[in-house]
Structure formats: structure tokens, C-alpha cells
Amino acid sequence: MPASRTDRLLQWLLPPSLNIPPTQWLRAGIGALVGLFLAGWLTSLAYGPDIALHLLGPLAASAVLVFAVHSGPLAQPWPVLGSYTLAAIVGLAMRDGFGPGLGVAAAALCLSILVMCLLRCLHPPGGGVAVSAVLADPGLTALGDHLLEPVLLNALILVAVATLYNRLTGVRYPKGPAPRKDLHHTHDPLPSERVGIRGEDLDQALEELGEFVDVTRDELERIILATEQHALQRSLGGITAASVMSKDVQFVSPETTLQQAWKLLDSHHVKTLPVLQDGALVGIVSLSDLVGPAMQQARLSWRGLFGRKPVRMAQVMSRRVVSVSSQHPLERLLPLLCEQGLHCLPVLDGDVLVGVVTQTDLIAGLKRQLLSSANASERRVPAL
Known part of the structure; x- marks a missing residue:
């Protein structure tokens, strides 16, 4: 129904919300x-x-x-x-x-x-x-x-x-550019920046606009990225960590030895193992955590002639673990697994480990969503 003349007049007279x-x-x-x-x-x-x-x-x-x-x-x-x-x-x-x-x-x-x-x-x-x-x-x-x-x-x-x-009062002033996360210390842009809107796209758009915009370039980029995030959330249709996680979780205890952990990683073709003690998640070990101790044990030394103490997971595990809940939406898993250098996210219901989400699980979930969207678009009847 078209807006009445009074409504149009009010829209013209009343300024939009300041969003403050x-x-x-x-x-x-x-x-x-x-x-x-x-x-x-x-x-x-x-x-x-x-x-x-x-x-x-x-x-x-x-x-x-x-x-x-x-x-x-x-x-x-x-x-x-x-x-x-x-x-x-x-x-x-x-x-x-x-x-x-x-x-x-x-x-x-x-x-x-x-x-x-x-x-x-x-x-x-x-x-x-x-x-x-x-x-x-x-x-x-x-x-x-x-x-x-x-x-x-x-x-x-x-x-x-x-x-x-x-x-x-919790406000960043002066407003400087947001620090760029560079976990790999290379000149490559972040994975999320390789596809989609880039900084040079914003510069070109602002130049083509040809007039002053009362917002900094960094703030404008944050607004656009937040908008993309909301659009992604809508398009993924409520897929959660529980939908894509692996439930048969391979784990170790703090007393598990280095050799035992290697066997688990090799036999199950995984790169990360949660560390549980009395059923509670107390740490996590990855392939990179085990490489250093393994190389140390492989070196020949006079101490090795008298036997070496076994290296246990309590000595090498990371105690600060980033975990998610089973209802964690899929779009919020993307930055954790793509940009923060994490390969595995333990999934907890309360304090109980119920699964893990790996980068492979995430890719499989996205593939399934893309195929579902493609099939849905093919079933649509074109308008005459």
C-alpha cells in the first residue's frame, strides 16, 4: 500500500534515527x-x-x-x-x-x-x-x-x-585503524579478505561518490563487514555446531605419553586431541605441540643411555582452550577456524565434551549448505 501524503511529509520532516x-x-x-x-x-x-x-x-x-x-x-x-x-x-x-x-x-x-x-x-x-x-x-x-x-x-x-x-567510559578515542591480525606473518590478506569487499574497493567507491562521507574509512569497512555477517547468518539458515561436529571424539588425558598421542593422531588422521581429566576439558594438544618434544627425544645424548622419562600431555598441552557450545551458529565458527589459527574447536554442553568441530567439518557443512541452496534455486518455477 503506497504511503499517504501525510506519511511522506512526516518522513521528509523527521530525520532518521541517529543509531545512538x-x-x-x-x-x-x-x-x-x-x-x-x-x-x-x-x-x-x-x-x-x-x-x-x-x-x-x-x-x-x-x-x-x-x-x-x-x-x-x-x-x-x-x-x-x-x-x-x-x-x-x-x-x-x-x-x-x-x-x-x-x-x-x-x-x-x-x-x-x-x-x-x-x-x-x-x-x-x-x-x-x-x-x-x-x-x-x-x-x-x-x-x-x-x-x-x-x-x-x-x-x-x-x-x-x-x-x-x-x-x-569504554570508547576508543582517538580512533585509529583497527590492528590487523597476522598469525602467519606473511603479506597475504586474511582469508576473509581474499573474497568479497577489499580496501581498494572502498577507496574506489568513495572516490566515485565524489562527496564527503562523515565516517572514517575503517568505520565504513566495519559496517560493511558487519552487514555481510548478518546476511551470512540469514543465508546459513540456523546451522549450528551440533549439525556439523564430529561426535566420536578421540581424546587423551594429562598422563597420556607422547608415543600414545602420536599413535592416536596417526591412526585416526587427526591433528588435534582434547585433553580430559575426570571428564572435564583441561587442555588441548595439536600436532605442532608434539613435534618439538618428539625431535628432542630423537636426539642422541649421554642422558639417553640411562633412559628417558616419558613426556606426558600435561607437559605440552595448551591450557587455554577456545570452545563453543552445541548451539553456536555456523557463521560464528568461521572467523575462529579461518582467521585465529585454530584447527579444532571442542563443543561443550555445560562442562561435558560432546564433540569437536574441525576445519574439515566446517567445509563439509558449508558444502552441504551450498548444495541445498543450489537445489532450492533449481526447483523454483520461473515467473512468466
Whole structure:
């Protein structure tokens, strides 16, 4: 049913949701209060209350950005500090060269935007700083070129408070690029990055868009990857670890010897063995854990003439085990087995080991899903 005229009017008038949880509203509000108050108070102590109060307008706008829109490119420290510095210099130069006036203030704003874009420090309140410098009242005019000092002091205090407050409240600021996981220390992209959207695809799309997007490239990539993850979850149709796991689990105990573990790995053609003690999972051993001790025992030495103590799994096993539940969805197993270097995931129901999911199990489950999707598409009757 088409939307009514009233509905279309309301959609046009009402902006879309900001996608900011209410708890973040309060966090941002308190942070802006603290940042603006501290900057204004310390600047008033250094330069007098009149100077501090006249500079609060642009600073309040900056506080909204660094506390409420902290992940955006306009809210990062360099845009704040760079824009305040450049805008103040441009405003002072325009006022000294042409005097105060509306036309001069507008020209200073235009020139500030050009310089901020050139030096990658675009920050909207910087335009207010440039205009304030041109239209300064007698108190600010008396400072002359020293007006740059309280402007920079305000910006430095605000950025320092934002960095401390945001991190104390669980927000990463400044927003740097996410660390890249590189378990193999090679130049290859991660398995999840070899097919699908790549960084150069984003760069090309942003270039073709030809306009400013108020989100960092890394944030945009995270949004797209999260969207792909939700689409993958929908397409996999609720397949869980219980659907693909191996139930006949081969395991060892902490007292199992190195030779016994080798025989299990060889006879069952597996690469990983869970370690159980009294039915509880206490560790895991992989082929790579056993290679070193095996090579050590193969070396000839005078101690070997008198016999060697057997190497037991308690000595070589990894005690930090990544496990999943039987209801763990298949799409959440993918990053564990593809990117984190894990070859086997123990599956627990409570504290009881009920199976394991290996990379082979995962591939078999994905193959089955792909075949099911292909068969379903072939059964569809084409529309006439």
C-alpha cells in the first residue's frame, strides 16, 4: 500500500534515527559538560574570564563532536587542533589586513575551509574560530596575535579531556585503524579478505561518490563487514555446531605419553586431541605441540643411555582452550577456524565434551549448505 501524503511529509520532516543508544546520550552530555567547563575555567585563569567566555561558542560545538560523534573523522584530535590553529591564523591575518567586517569574516571562513581541506583537518567549529578572530570584541582585539594562545589552550584541554574521558567510559578515542591480525606473518590478506569487499574497493567507491562521507574509512569497512555477517547468518539458515561436529571424539588425558598421542593422531588422521581429566576439558594438544618434544627425544645424548622419562600431555598441552557450545551458529565458527589459527574447536554442553568441530567439518557443512541452496534455486518455477 503506497504511503499517504501525510506519511511522506512526516518522513521528509523527521530525520532518521541517529543509531545512538540512550546510555551514550548521557555519556556524551556529561563528557561535554566536563570538557567545556574545564577548558573555560583554565583559560579564564590564564587569560581572564572575558577572553574565555568569548571563545566558548566554537568550543561548545567541538565538544559535541568529540564526545557525541567521537568516531567521525571530523572529531579526531588533528582536525580539532589543526583547524583551531589554521582558522585562528587566517582570521587574525584577514583582520589585520582588511579590518573587521562582515565581508572579511565571510572571506576568512571561505579561506579557512580551503586550508582545512588541504591539510586534512576539516572541523566545522574551526569556521567559528576564524569568524570570531575577525569580529573580535575590544578585549580579544587587545591580545593581538596572542589571541592564538587561548584558542590553542582551549583546543588542547578539550582534546585531552576527551581522550581521557572517552577511554575511561569504554570508547576508543582517538580512533585509529583497527590492528590487523597476522598469525602467519606473511603479506597475504586474511582469508576473509581474499573474497568479497577489499580496501581498494572502498577507496574506489568513495572516490566515485565524489562527496564527503562523515565516517572514517575503517568505520565504513566495519559496517560493511558487519552487514555481510548478518546476511551470512540469514543465508546459513540456523546451522549450528551440533549439525556439523564430529561426535566420536578421540581424546587423551594429562598422563597420556607422547608415543600414545602420536599413535592416536596417526591412526585416526587427526591433528588435534582434547585433553580430559575426570571428564572435564583441561587442555588441548595439536600436532605442532608434539613435534618439538618428539625431535628432542630423537636426539642422541649421554642422558639417553640411562633412559628417558616419558613426556606426558600435561607437559605440552595448551591450557587455554577456545570452545563453543552445541548451539553456536555456523557463521560464528568461521572467523575462529579461518582467521585465529585454530584447527579444532571442542563443543561443550555445560562442562561435558560432546564433540569437536574441525576445519574439515566446517567445509563439509558449508558444502552441504551450498548444495541445498543450489537445489532450492533449481526447483523454483520461473515467473512468466
